[in-house]
Amino acid sequence: MARKTGASGAATLKAIRQAGLKLMAQHGYEAMSLRHLAAEVGIQAGSLYNHIATKQELLVGLIRAHMEELIRALDAALDGHDDPADRLRAFVAFHVGTHLLKRQEVYVSTFELRALERTNYAKVVRLRRRYEQRLTRILDDGKARRRFVFDDTRVTAYAILAMLTGVCTWYRPKGRLSRQAIIDIHTRLVMKGVGVKSRVRTAAKIGVKSAAKAKSAAAKGRAKRPAHKPRPARAA
Amino acid sequence: MARKTGASGAATLKAIRQAGLKLMAQHGYEAMSLRHLAAEVGIQAGSLYNHIATKQELLVGLIRAHMEELIRALDAALDGHDDPADRLRAFVAFHVGTHLLKRQEVYVSTFELRALERTNYAKVVRLRRRYEQRLTRILDDGKARRRFVFDDTRVTAYAILAMLTGVCTWYRPKGRLSRQAIIDIHTRLVMKGVGVKSRVRTAAKIGVKSAAKAKSAAAKGRAKRPAHKPRPARAA
DNA sequence: GTTAAACTTACAAGCGTTCGTTTTTATGCA
DNA sequence: TGCATAAAAACGAACGCTTGTAAGTTTAAC
Numbered sequence: 001m002a003r004k005t006g007a008s009g010a011a012t013l014k015a016i017r018q019a020g021l022k023l024m025a026q027h028g029y030e031a032m033s034l035r036h037l038a039a040e041v042g043i044q045a046g047s048l049y050n051h052i053a054t055k056q057e058l059l060v061g062l063i064r065a066h067m068e069e070l071i072r073a074l075d076a077a078l079d080g081h082d083d084p085a086d087r088l089r090a091f092v093a094f095h096v097g098t099h100l101l102k103r104q105e106v107y108v109s110t111f112e113l114r115a116l117e118r119t120n121y122a123k124v125v126r127l128r129r130r131y132e133q134r135l136t137r138i139l140d141d142g143k144a145r146r147r148f149v150f151d152d153t154r155v156t157a158y159a160i161l162a163m164l165t166g167v168c169t170w171y172r173p174k175g176r177l178s179r180q181a182i183i184d185i186h187t188r189l190v191m192k193g194v195g196v197k198s199r200v201r202t203a204a205k206i207g208v209k210s211a212a213k214a215k216s217a218a219a220k221g222r223a224k225r226p227a228h229k230p231r232p233a234r235a236a
Numbered sequence: 237m238a239r240k241t242g243a244s245g246a247a248t249l250k251a252i253r254q255a256g257l258k259l260m261a262q263h264g265y266e267a268m269s270l271r272h273l274a275a276e277v278g279i280q281a282g283s284l285y286n287h288i289a290t291k292q293e294l295l296v297g298l299i300r301a302h303m304e305e306l307i308r309a310l311d312a313a314l315d316g317h318d319d320p321a322d323r324l325r326a327f328v329a330f331h332v333g334t335h336l337l338k339r340q341e342v343y344v345s346t347f348e349l350r351a352l353e354r355t356n357y358a359k360v361v362r363l364r365r366r367y368e369q370r371l372t373r374i375l376d377d378g379k380a381r382r383r384f385v386f387d388d389t390r391v392t393a394y395a396i397l398a399m400l401t402g403v404c405t406w407y408r409p410k411g412r413l414s415r416q417a418i419i420d421i422h423t424r425l426v427m428k429g430v431g432v433k434s435r436v437r438t439a440a441k442i443g444v445k446s447a448a449k450a451k452s453a454a455a456k457g458r459a460k461r462p463a464h465k466p467r468p469a470r471a472a
Numbered sequence: 473g474t475t476a477a478a479c480t481t482a483c484a485a486g487c488g489t490t491c492g493t494t495t496t497t498a499t500g501c502a
Numbered sequence: 503t504g505c506a507t508a509a510a511a512a513c514g515a516a517c518g519c520t521t522g523t524a525a526g527t528t529t530a531a532c
Contacts, residue, residue: 008497012511028350030266034488046490047512055488111347114264151421155413158406159399159425166398177391185387189395189429248477270522279478282523286477291522 013051015041020058025107029059029115059112060120066105067127073098074134084142085196091135092187095164100179103168110165132157142194149195160190249287251277256294261340265295265351295348296356302341303363309334310370320378321432327371328423331400336415339404346401368393378430385431396426 019040023032034055038045052058077094081087099106109124116124136157142148150156164186171182191197255276259268270291274281288294313330317323335342345360352360372393378384386392400422407418427433 008511026350028264028266030264031351033486035486043511044513045488046514049489050511114262115267151424152413152417155418155421156425158402159422162402162405163395163399166394169398170394177388181388182391185391186395188387189392192431193425193429195428269520271520280480281521282480282525283478285523 012041012043016048016051016058017062021062021104021108024059024062024112025104029055029108029112056115056117056120059108060116060124062105063109063112063116063124064127066102066109067124067131070098071127071131071134074131078134084138084145084147085191087138088142088148088190088194088196089187091138092160092164092190093183095161096167096183096186097179099165099168100171100182103171106165106168132161135160139194142196147196150193156194160193163189248277248279252284252287252294253298257298257340257344260295260298260348261343265291265344265348292351292353292356295344296352296360298341299345299348299352299360300363302338302345303360303367306334307363307367307370310367314370320374320381320383321427323374324378324384324426324430324432325423327374328396328400328426329419331397332403332419332422333415335401335404336407336418339407342401342404368397371396375430378432383432386429392430396429399425 016037020032020037023037023040034048035045038048041048052061074091074094077090078087081090113121113124136153139148139150139153139157143150143153167182167186177185252273255273256268259273259276270284271281274284277284288297310327310330313326314323317326349357349360372389375384375386375389375393379386379389403418403422413421
């Protein structure tokens with residue numbers, strides 16, 4: 001057998017990247033075999049090499065694409081805001097919002113860095129630093145303008161990032177809280193943390209789904225998942 | 237060749253667990269081969285099986301030991317405090333303090349859960365839940381006594397845990413800040429987050445090392461490390 | 473002299489990757 | 503438009519290597 005009818009290179013590559021993202025987020029880079037990946041795509045292992053150079057290149061491509069898009073979208077989200085408090089609120093809303101939507105990408109991009117070879121690792125770390133700088137600049141600016149009160153920019157930035165990124169580990173789309181509610185809760189936590197009276201609407205008013213709806217949704221979600229290892233880790 | 241002079245079963249097992257912790261934290265469970273582990277200990281791969289049943293059992297043993305000790309030590313740290321704010325401060329100090337000291341254990345226990353088989357995974361999750369409950373109870377109690385103001389217990393607890401656990405990803409023992417300074421910064425962030433006026437001493441007064449000392453220490457640390465991949469991930 | 477703890481050797485399975493082949497699609501020319 | 507030809511995209515088999523683990527052997531310790 002050979003080329004299948006209707007096979008398109010671009011479509012296959014897309015399927016490989018999507019399946020790779022899924023399997024890496026689920027099992028980790030090392031634990032995902034190329035035969036496993038190929039089976040998920042519906043081709044043979046060797047055929048992967050019509051679309052990717054190596055397994056490592058697939059990983060680094062996924063991570064870089066995610067992080068570059070992240071930076072681009074963040075800049076767009078921050079654009080137009082000048083007041084430090086506004087910018088921080090925009091940052092939190094953006095970070096939590098996209099991390100809730102792109103959990104697989106986040107998982108791979110944060111937990112599989114150790115699988116990267118030296119030079120690839122260095123490049124990704126540089127990207128991450130660029131992203132973090134957006135936050136540290138907001139914090140520094142807010143402090144300089146006497147809008148924020150906090151101790152140490154770097155530690156505070158890391159603390160905020162870790163807190164916000166944590167949502168990926170427990171969020172379920174059909175869970176009790178809406179995305180907006182989760183964003184609001186975190187926004188308020190962060191703003192209070194840097195000493196700004198938050199003016200975010202309360203989650204109770206806008207975001208929380210009705211109890212009955214949430215319960216049935218949660219039950220459905222539970223039943224659907226394959227019982228074991230739906231998720232890797234949660235910070236404990 | 238065979239048994240070496242001075243070889244003791246207990247000592248070898250300890251060395252295996254320590255090396256396993258180190259290698260798993262560095263490269264991940266899947267990426268750590270038993271031959272690699274054996275070499276680190278100074279024995280042959282087959283000899284490992286005089287001390288451990290399987291690779292998986294080594295992992296689950298390390299994780300369970302860490303988490304059980306964590307719960308035990310937390311209960312000891314909380315003992316004697318009644319006021320919710322005091323208890324929360326004690327929690328933060330304990331969590332950050334031990335996580336700074338036991339970074340390898342934390343890494344393995346939080347990032348290698350996906351490598352656990354079904355039943356082992358379930359047991360560890362149960363332990364983690366017990367630990368988290370200590371925090372949610374403090375939060376609920378503080379809210380009931382009108383000492384705390386926050387939105388949602390579960391989300392707030394997860395947010396706090398993620399934030400505090402994040403220190404493992406960037407802390408270096410010879411870095412700019414002392415352990416106590418880091419604890420203080422996080423304590424203040426958390427207490428502000430739940431609406432309590434913190435009375436923690438400022439980091440500037442007590443914890444920050446002198447600039448000269450920190451710089452030379454940091455340089456030494458950098459030179460010592462093998463340049464590449466000293467650390468796996470940081471939440472971005 | 474029994475047991476514990478190391479050794480060496482080997483297995484079967486799985487790994488990422490390469491290669492030659494086959495079939496479909498796209499392209500250039502009549 | 504029709505046809506030869508090149509390129510694309512799949513296949514299956516195989517490569518050399520590593521993996522976790524088992525088994526039998528050898529030597530030190532109790």
